[in-house]
Amino acid sequence: MHRTDLPKPQETTTVNTAILRLTVNNHPGVMLQICGLFARRMFNLEGIFCTAIDQGETSCIWLKVDETDKLEQVIKQLVKLEDVLAVELRNDVRERISEMEAMMARID
Amino acid sequence: MPRLNGAQIIIHHLERQGIRIVAGIPGGANLPLYDALAASTTIRHVLARHEQGAGFIAQGMARSSGTTAVCFATSGPGATNILTALADAYLDSVPLVCITGQVPSSLLGTDAFQEVDTYGMSMSITKHNYLVRCAADLLTILPKAFQLAGSGRPGPVLLDVPKDVQTEVVEFESWPEPCPVQAHQTDPPEAIETVAAMINEAARPILYLGGGVIHAGAAAEARQLAEQGSIPTVMTLMGLGILPSDHPLSLGMLGMHARRATNLAMEECDLLIAAGVRFDDRATGRINTFCPRAKVIHVDIDASEIGKLRSVDAGIIGDARQAFGDLLPHVRQRSRHQWNGRIQQLQQDYPRFQDQDFAPGRPFALIRRVAELVGPGALISTDVGKHQMWVAQTYPFTDPRQLLTSGGLGTMGFGLPAAIGAALAFPERPVVCFSGDGSLQMNIQELATAVEQQVNIKIVVFNNQSLGLVRQQQRLFYEQHYFASSYRIAVNFAAIARGFGMQAYDLAGAPDPDALLQQALREPGSCLINVPIDIEEEVYPMVPPGAANTTMIGDEYAQN
Numbered sequence: 001m002h003r004t005d006l007p008k009p010q011e012t013t014t015v016n017t018a019i020l021r022l023t024v025n026n027h028p029g030v031m032l033q034i035c036g037l038f039a040r041r042m043f044n045l046e047g048i049f050c051t052a053i054d055q056g057e058t059s060c061i062w063l064k065v066d067e068t069d070k071l072e073q074v075i076k077q078l079v080k081l082e083d084v085l086a087v088e089l090r091n092d093v094r095e096r097i098s099e100m101e102a103m104m105a106r107i108d
Numbered sequence: 109m110p111r112l113n114g115a116q117i118i119i120h121h122l123e124r125q126g127i128r129i130v131a132g133i134p135g136g137a138n139l140p141l142y143d144a145l146a147a148s149t150t151i152r153h154v155l156a157r158h159e160q161g162a163g164f165i166a167q168g169m170a171r172s173s174g175t176t177a178v179c180f181a182t183s184g185p186g187a188t189n190i191l192t193a194l195a196d197a198y199l200d201s202v203p204l205v206c207i208t209g210q211v212p213s214s215l216l217g218t219d220a221f222q223e224v225d226t227y228g229m230s231m232s233i234t235k236h237n238y239l240v241r242c243a244a245d246l247l248t249i250l251p252k253a254f255q256l257a258g259s260g261r262p263g264p265v266l267l268d269v270p271k272d273v274q275t276e277v278v279e280f281e282s283w284p285e286p287c288p289v290q291a292h293q294t295d296p297p298e299a300i301e302t303v304a305a306m307i308n309e310a311a312r313p314i315l316y317l318g319g320g321v322i323h324a325g326a327a328a329e330a331r332q333l334a335e336q337g338s339i340p341t342v343m344t345l346m347g348l349g350i351l352p353s354d355h356p357l358s359l360g361m362l363g364m365h366a367r368r369a370t371n372l373a374m375e376e377c378d379l380l381i382a383a384g385v386r387f388d389d390r391a392t393g394r395i396n397t398f399c400p401r402a403k404v405i406h407v408d409i410d411a412s413e414i415g416k417l418r419s420v421d422a423g424i425i426g427d428a429r430q431a432f433g434d435l436l437p438h439v440r441q442r443s444r445h446q447w448n449g450r451i452q453q454l455q456q457d458y459p460r461f462q463d464q465d466f467a468p469g470r471p472f473a474l475i476r477r478v479a480e481l482v483g484p485g486a487l488i489s490t491d492v493g494k495h496q497m498w499v500a501q502t503y504p505f506t507d508p509r510q511l512l513t514s515g516g517l518g519t520m521g522f523g524l525p526a527a528i529g530a531a532l533a534f535p536e537r538p539v540v541c542f543s544g545d546g547s548l549q550m551n552i553q554e555l556a557t558a559v560e561q562q563v564n565i566k567i568v569v570f571n572n573q574s575l576g577l578v579r580q581q582q583r584l585f586y587e588q589h590y591f592a593s594s595y596r597i598a599v600n601f602a603a604i605a606r607g608f609g610m611q612a613y614d615l616a617g618a619p620d621p622d623a624l625l626q627q628a629l630r631e632p633g634s635c636l637i638n639v640p641i642d643i644e645e646e647v648y649p650m651v652p653p654g655a656a657n658t659t660m661i662g663d664e665y666a667q668n
Contacts, residue, residue, distance in 0.1 A: 028239075029227060029228075029231070029239065032228060032231065033231060036231055036232055040232055072415065073412065073415075073416060076411050076412035077412050079411070079412075080410070080412055082235075082236040082256065083236075
């Protein structure tokens with residue numbers, strides 16, 4: 001396999017993005033709910049990572065959101081989703097998310 | 109220990125939940141549900157003629173009563189047909205539980221006969237939705253669905269139930285209790301005091317009330333707040349009836365088809381007290397010019413509405429009834445002579461009506477006459493279009509939940525089935541459906557349902573042989589390029605109604621139209637009354653879409 005020539009993910013500056021951590025019920029429709037919400041409300045989603053936790057009862061979803069001006073509305077709309085159990089603003093782990101992005105970009 | 113199949117669990121839970129009427133249509137994938145329903149002695153089934161009709165019949169019950177109503181549809185086309193009614197309920201926050209049949213689990217995802225992704229398609233137009241995976245799950249999902257539909261900001265909830273889940277037999281310990289509607293936590297008292305101080309200090313406040321006030325059962329408190337502070341009050345289309353139309357503080361509806369004086373008064377207000385509203389574009393016009401001098405207080409049970417479109421100076425997240433109740437002891441009795449005098453001046457300068465508006469045969473005259481004849485206890489449904497706006501502008505509403513209309517989605521075809529639902533919920537009250545010839549043709553098949561159910565509804569069809577509001581926009585904004593907005597054939601609605609077995613009257617060519625109208629409204633049972641309306645009758649004044657609310661065109665005061 002050859003490496004793709006995609007540009008390296010830009011190190012977006014801290015001003016434009018926010019990192020959100022969601023705890024959600026783990027069932028097949030949840031990712032669709034989250035992504036559908038972002039698409040229909042015209043919120044930009046830059047990155048998403050999801051994995052099951054708690055023996056599969058719930059999932060943890062990390063979102064990188066390019067909407068600092070609409071962030072309050074993004075969070076309020078996420079909170080309204082019945083399957084979203086918790087929303088945390090986690091800009092404190094931005095660097096580790098960037099590391100994960102870089103790592104994922106290296107996988108081919 | 110109860111031992112039942114999924115379908116029986118659903119029907120029995122509906123009975124326990126107090127549901128007495130279900131509107132729907134059976135099909136291949138929900139036949140187990142209908143088999144269980146057939147055995148119910150307490151639930152009456154109303155067989156609609158199209159699933160959208162079933163959804164709107166349920167809406168008519170829910171909107172008029174304020175309690176959650178239920179509708180059924182089968183998979184595939186049954187589900188896609190009912191989606192419009194769900195979207196409509198979502199935008200107007202109407203509590204519904206919709207149960208759709210689905211192909212058996214083993215066929216899910218195989219493009220089986222009458223399979224569509226009902227779960228995926230309904231996700232964005234329901235408050236919450238479920239694809240039920242086993243019959244035992246119904247025991248938790250059903251009470252939760254009713255709780256969600258009726259709690260907080262109400263809305264539609266959909267359960268998509270595969271056929272094998274309906275037939276799966278489970279044994280269980282006990283029935284779940286029907287979940288009560290959840291109460292909402294209110295804001296701390298200091299927030300209330302801050303808001304009350306803003307109201308007390310305001311010289312030119314306006315109350316801006318919407319459907320949320322009606323959902324909260326807060327009309328009496330809203331009225332008391334208005335009267336205590338002598339605060340002029342505007343209502344959205346969904347809020348009409350909170351204050352009686354003839355209340356001295358009522359400025360009627362705001363926005364695109366408001367009275368000129370109402371929109372001008374809002375331009376001058378220094379404090380906007382918004383409650384149960386969402387700053388919809390039809391109400392606010394261009395949002396950045398809406399009430400430009402006003403501080404904003406926003407009361408809403410849905411936190412995401414506060415600050416969504418207009419930033420606020422104070423927000424109260426909570427039930428309007430509770431919020432008003434908390435505010436009232438802190439709001440000073442004031443007369444606000446100057447402000448109310450200014451508004452009276454605006455109303456004198458720009459009178460709401462002209463005498464000629466009430467010439468015989470004209471829309472306002474007809475609406476007022478119908479209101480006079482049916483009395484203040486009547487429930488009124490409308491379809492969508494010119495007739496809807498004329499009703500909103502002139503009907504003498506006296507009570508919340510008296511007007512049933514599709515506000516957010518603006519669904520033509522809403523009126524007739526919603527009227528049937530209202531008549532089912534309140535068999536002793538007169539129900540009038542104001543419709544147009546365009547709207548009526550979108551769900552005209554429900555005439556059969558009305559006759560079959562022997563409901564008492566009077567359908568007043570304002571017939572201008574056109575899609576009137578479309579034509580009006582083509583006149584005003586597309587250089588009178590009338591295209592696809594009028595019908596080239598004259599439909600005989602009276603004959604059609606009679607074909608369905610309904611009494612019908614036609615005011616066209618009647619020697620004494622008023623006598624005929626009186627006779628039609630007096631007869632027991634349902635009837636259709638065809639009322640010819642001049643195609644040139646327009647809805648004025650009008651704020652062009654996207655313009656500021658002070659840009660009103662079309663009436664005699666317009667500067668254009």
